[in-house]
Amino acid sequence: MARAAAGRRRTLRAMADRARPLLLRTQRPSTATGLAVAVAAVVAATALVYPLKTIAPEVSLGVVYLPAVLLVSAYWGLGLGLLTSLLSAAAFNFFHIPPVGHFTIAAGRNWVALGAFFIVAAVTSTVAELARARALEAESRRREADLAANLARSLLAGTSTSEALGTTARRVAEVLHLPSAAIELGAVPGDRRRLALALRDPQRDQIATLLVPSDADHQVRERLRTQIVPALEALIAVALQRDRMQVEAVETEALRRSDDVKTALLRAVSHDLRTPLTGIVAAGHALGAHSVTDRERDELSATVVTEGQRLSSLVDKLLDLSRLQAGRAEPRRQWTSLEDVLLAAREAVAPGSGRIVLTVDPDLPAVLADAAQLERAFANLLENARRYSSGLPVSVHARASGSGVVVRVADRGPGIPAAEQPRIFEPFYRGSADGQRPWTGSGLGLAIAKGFVEANGARLTVESLPGQGTSFVVTFPEPDAEVTA
Amino acid sequence: MSEASKPKVLVCDDEIQILRALRVILRDTGFQSVPADSGEEALDLAAVEAPQAAIIDLVLPGIDGVEVCRRLREWSQMPIIVLSAIGEEDAKVRALAAGADDYVTKPFGPRELVARLEAVLRRVRDDPDDAVIHSDGLDIDLAARVVRRDGAEVHLTPTEFDLLGHLARNRGRLMTHRTLLAEVWGPQYGDDTQVLRAHIANLRRKIEPAEGPRYIKTDPGVGYRFAG
Numbered sequence: 085m086a087r088a089a090a091g092r093r094r095t096l097r098a099m100a101d102r103a104r105p106l107l108l109r110t111q112r113p114s115t116a117t118g119l120a121v122a123v124a125a126v127v128a129a130t131a132l133v134y135p136l137k138t139i140a141p142e143v144s145l146g147v148v149y150l151p152a153v154l155l156v157s158a159y160w161g162l163g164l165g166l167l168t169s170l171l172s173a174a175a176f177n178f179f180h181i182p183p184v185g186h187f188t189i190a191a192g193r194n195w196v197a198l199g200a201f202f203i204v205a206a207v208t209s210t211v212a213e214l215a216r217a218r219a220l221e222a223e224s225r226r227r228e229a230d231l232a233a234n235l236a237r238s239l240l241a242g243t244s245t246s247e248a249l250g251t252t253a254r255r256v257a258e259v260l261h262l263p264s265a266a267i268e269l270g271a272v273p274g275d276r277r278r279l280a281l282a283l284r285d286p287q288r289d290q291i292a293t294l295l296v297p298s299d300a301d302h303q304v305r306e307r308l309r310t311q312i313v314p315a316l317e318a319l320i321a322v323a324l325q326r327d328r329m330q331v332e333a334v335e336t337e338a339l340r341r342s343d344d345v346k347t348a349l350l351r352a353v354s355h356d357l358r359t360p361l362t363g364i365v366a367a368g369h370a371l372g373a374h375s376v377t378d379r380e381r382d383e384l385s386a387t388v389v390t391e392g393q394r395l396s397s398l399v400d401k402l403l404d405l406s407r408l409q410a411g412r413a414e415p416r417r418q419w420t421s422l423e424d425v426l427l428a429a430r431e432a433v434a435p436g437s438g439r440i441v442l443t444v445d446p447d448l449p450a451v452l453a454d455a456a457q458l459e460r461a462f463a464n465l466l467e468n469a470r471r472y473s474s475g476l477p478v479s480v481h482a483r484a485s486g487s488g489v490v491v492r493v494a495d496r497g498p499g500i501p502a503a504e505q506p507r508i509f510e511p512f513y514r515g516s517a518d519g520q521r522p523w524t525g526s527g528l529g530l531a532i533a534k535g536f537v538e539a540n541g542a543r544l545t546v547e548s549l550p551g552q553g554t555s556f557v558v559t560f561p562e563p564d565a566e567v568t569a
Numbered sequence: 570m571s572e573a574s575k576p577k578v579l580v581c582d583d584e585i586q587i588l589r590a591l592r593v594i595l596r597d598t599g600f601q602s603v604p605a606d607s608g609e610e611a612l613d614l615a616a617v618e619a620p621q622a623a624i625i626d627l628v629l630p631g632i633d634g635v636e637v638c639r640r641l642r643e644w645s646q647m648p649i650i651v652l653s654a655i656g657e658e659d660a661k662v663r664a665l666a667a668g669a670d671d672y673v674t675k676p677f678g679p680r681e682l683v684a685r686l687e688a689v690l691r692r693v694r695d696d697p698d699d700a701v702i703h704s705d706g707l708d709i710d711l712a713a714r715v716v717r718r719d720g721a722e723v724h725l726t727p728t729e730f731d732l733l734g735h736l737a738r739n740r741g742r743l744m745t746h747r748t749l750l751a752e753v754w755g756p757q758y759g760d761d762t763q764v765l766r767a768h769i770a771n772l773r774r775k776i777e778p779a780e781g782p783r784y785i786k787t788d789p790g791v792g793y794r795f796a797g
Contacts, residue, residue: 358675358676359675361675362584362587362675362677363584363587364676365676366587366676366679367589369590369678369679369680370589370590370592370593370594370597373593373594374597375593375597376593376597380589380592380593383589384590384593387586387589387590391586
């Protein structure tokens with residue numbers, strides 16, 4: 085039963101919303117119209133009584149005036165309703181109660197009719213007034229809900245709360261017909277022109293401030309206090325909470341990524357350190373064997389040396405990388421000849437080898453950089469290029485560009501697919517081409533090269549077309565440009 | 570012993586240094602190594618040279634060590650030892666499932682490698698028709714289902730005997746938990762390592778000396794091997 089009644093109420097409300105009856109319009113029709121309607125209705129009722137007198141005694145025809153009283157009371161309220169009652173009583177008395185053409189107040193029944201009209205007017209106008217007040221209230225609630233929904237949309241739609249505050253403030257200004265409004269995070273003091281309203285979270289800490297023109301009238305202030313501020317408080321608290329959660333999600337992602345790096349580091353240590361170690365341990369045992377020949381002894385001791393160097397190089401790289409990642413690779417920059425750096429890097433990577441063809445333009449300007457760090461950077465680039473050059477020579481070309489320098493390290497390897505290019509500078513990233521022969525490199529070289537190049541104010545970029553080789557380009561800016569940059 | 574009569578061992582590793590060192594170590598311990606630097610070459614040489622055993626690195630260019638094990642097992646029962654590193658546990662278990670007998674962790678000591686090699690070769694030398702397995706004071710009569718330690722009969726439950734018999738028939742071979750459970754209890758017990766652990770503990774109480782396991786060795790997290 086109760087549910088059925090509630091359902092009915094909902095249905096009724098829905099119908100009322102679709103087509104609000106004239107009676108419940110919040111704006112009352114004008115008083116002048118009311119007067120005109122009152123007079124017209126009384127005249128019409130008076131006229132209607134004449135034909136009816138033939139079928140009923142005139143005394144009982146006072147009810148014909150009731151619709152006029154009802155109509156006017158309902159639409160124009162008690163005042164006009166009472167006036168219509170008076171008019172009706174007077175007209176009935178004058179035109180229809182004998183003696184016709186005179187007011188005869190003496191008869192008690194006339195007073196009864198007038199009293200009845202008065203009571204109808206009072207009851208009708210009160211009921212109508214109540215209904216109108218309810219409609220008004222419902223309307224204002226609806227607007228409040230609309231406003232809250234609108235504010236929620238603008239505040240929560242954006243990616244961050246601070247960006248959405250401007251839109252939200254504009255919406256508040258529109259709704260209240262204010263020339264301007266602003267919302268700022270935190271506590272902001274008001275001034276002569278602006279009134280500051282504190283917005284607090286459920287713990288009553290101020291989270292933001294709503295600023296409106298200080299000349300806003302009382303009604304606007306009341307609406308701000310009762311509707312806007314509570315809605316904004318709830319919404320901004322939620323929005324800020326969402327911001328915090330987004331930040332946490334980003335931090336969690338960063339942690340996860342750093343975990344990935346650690347896992348990769350462990351794997352690199354597990355395999356890349358163990359492979360040369362295995363070679364050294366096995367060679368050491370083999371050297372102790374009784375049957376070892378002189379040639380084998382030479383081979384085995386060479387193994388111990390080269391594998392030891394391989395280990396040492398890997399340890400150097402791990403140290404370089406951890407220095408770079410900890411931000412402790414402070415360059416000692418001085419004017420440095422790139423030719424010297426490139427020659428040293430080639431010597432470190434491929435001693436006495438013609439596999440790396442070095443071309444340096446004669447008028448190459450010096451660069452302001454840490455020579456040792458640049459050598460590490462280029463040694464890593466050369467080692468990487470040589471590894472992927474499929475046995476073909478690697479070309480290194482250094483040329484002046486304005487007063488800056490561009491060094492291009494080009495291999496003739498398989499190239500790097502475009503999709504992989506952004507990732508190749510990540511530590512431990514190994515290209516998919518490495519799948520053919522896993523674990524050849526440490527996956528650290530390019531990360532180290534980029535780290536040292538950037539620490540010295542230069543840029544390292546990659547240009548590659550699959551099938552046509554890869555170029556790593558180190559660009560040293562013009563010294564002045566870099567200072568201003 | 571002349572070079573030709575030494576047992577041949579196929580060694581597959583992509584690091585030339587490992588091949589060189591193992592050549593010397595294996596020759597010094599009475600084997601003859603057949604080196605291969607890729608999985609494909611190993612498969613070819615296994616057919617051509619007919620080695621008695623194989624040592625295979627898990628990480629290889631081209632087809633990897635697990636795949637080499639699987640393909641060798643298609644036609645050969647030769648013992649296979651895989652070389653693996655910590656951090657390659659998955660590959661290790663996959664290699665055992667693919668038919669490898671045992672593994673050695675890098676960097677390995679040659680003595681350990683050679684001991685494992687000899688253990689798995691002993692399994693091959695065991696006459697499959699010989700119903701009694703003798704191992705360092707322990708006699709296991711598979712037909713009569715009797716176990717004697719230093720001549721005295723040890724009473725085992727049927728499950729304990731099945732477990733011991735299974736390990737002993739595969740002497741030297743690392744038997745994974747899953748394999749033992751499936752073979753002794755049935756395939757539906759494949760993950761119930763708790764049951765396996767309990768029976769191994771009981772078995773050890775009955776046959777092993779007090780100072781520590783001599784016959785059944787544990788490979789933590791992987792399985793057990795009969796080492797006698």
